[in-house]
Amino acid sequence: MNGPVVVGVDGSPSGLAAVDAAAREAERRGVGLELAHALVWSWGPVPAGVAPWDPDGVRQRDRVNEALTDAEWRARKVAPELVITRDVLVGEAVSVLEREERAASLAVVGTHRVRGLRRLLLGSTAGHLSAHGSCPVLVVRGSQNGTGPVVLVDMAAARGATEFAFAEAAERGVDLVVLHHPARRSGTGSLSGLRERYPDVTVRSRPVRRRHRALAETSVGAQLVVVGVRRRNGATGVLSVQEGRAILRYSHCSVALVPSGKV
Structure with a gap:
């Protein structure tokens, strides 16, 4: 847009x-x-x-x-x-x-x-x-780090958030750190095709079980956290608005909430 x-x-x-x-x-x-x-x-x-x-x-x-x-x-x-x-x-x-x-x-x-x-x-x-x-x-919150990575809280259905995170990492010229549950194998489904579209973005995958704790730690040196948020009638697997607010509470840097699903 x-x-x-x-x-x-x-x-x-x-x-x-x-x-x-x-x-x-x-x-x-x-x-x-x-x-x-x-x-x-x-x-x-x-x-x-x-x-x-x-x-x-x-x-x-x-x-x-x-x-x-x-x-x-x-x-x-x-x-x-x-x-x-x-x-x-x-x-x-x-x-x-x-x-x-x-x-x-x-x-x-x-x-x-x-x-x-x-x-x-x-x-x-x-x-x-x-x-x-x-x-x-x-x-906009926390410290405004201009050199840290972009962090994606990976959810398999949050395609819009994944694309947004890749684009932000590419525009800023920084790495993309993907936080995902170990069972999702680095979130390969949601990353499919985007590595080819953004070949200059280095993706670092980090399996985590305690997401909020990992987010708090990772966001300290990051410049942006990206999460997908479920709209009304949105797809399952995307963060709810309540979960998105929880991530805002734990993050030490700015957070991008990317809507998914129908309004």
Whole structure:
């Protein structure tokens, strides 16, 4: 897909880190970057003559413009020649991003710290997007290692995730580490044909029984973890959304959730 990379902009430090990552991804793919800010409609009483979507008047508009301007400045520091669009859309963040990602090649969200724990931006945004959306979702978290491998949590039916992992490893010029259950024999079924398509990608297979522990260890030096997530009516053998969230909790680096199955 040649659609833009879409990133949610909320003005937070984690949101700006997501913008940095989104700009790198857009530049690598040769597509544009869309900065999307969700503006929640106010249903409460507002002063006479004030639009319900802008109860604070100029102050609200200034806050939105400042967040988008900061985000664009960060993106241009990463990729000066990038084509960037800015959109202010009415609705909850998850609804706005779900709508915008229909024409996107990748959606990017950040994480933020709540009471000492690492949680998804706006709670279940990434999980919702991967389960109901139409493109991969990149959750930016942990250290941004630019030299480590791409790690694939191999599931035999997750063809889309496997292809995504190979493409990411090829574009980044790094190895692909495949974590798989010993019974699957290095996940040869899901890797079939992709080795030939990406001959420059060195694949290192790692059989594991305790997946979450192995993921935590492997992701420390990695730059990206890729997992397949089952959509509604999706194929069996692909991670459920709940399992995908568990992997997010254990990973020390950014995680790409690649949807599989019908929406």
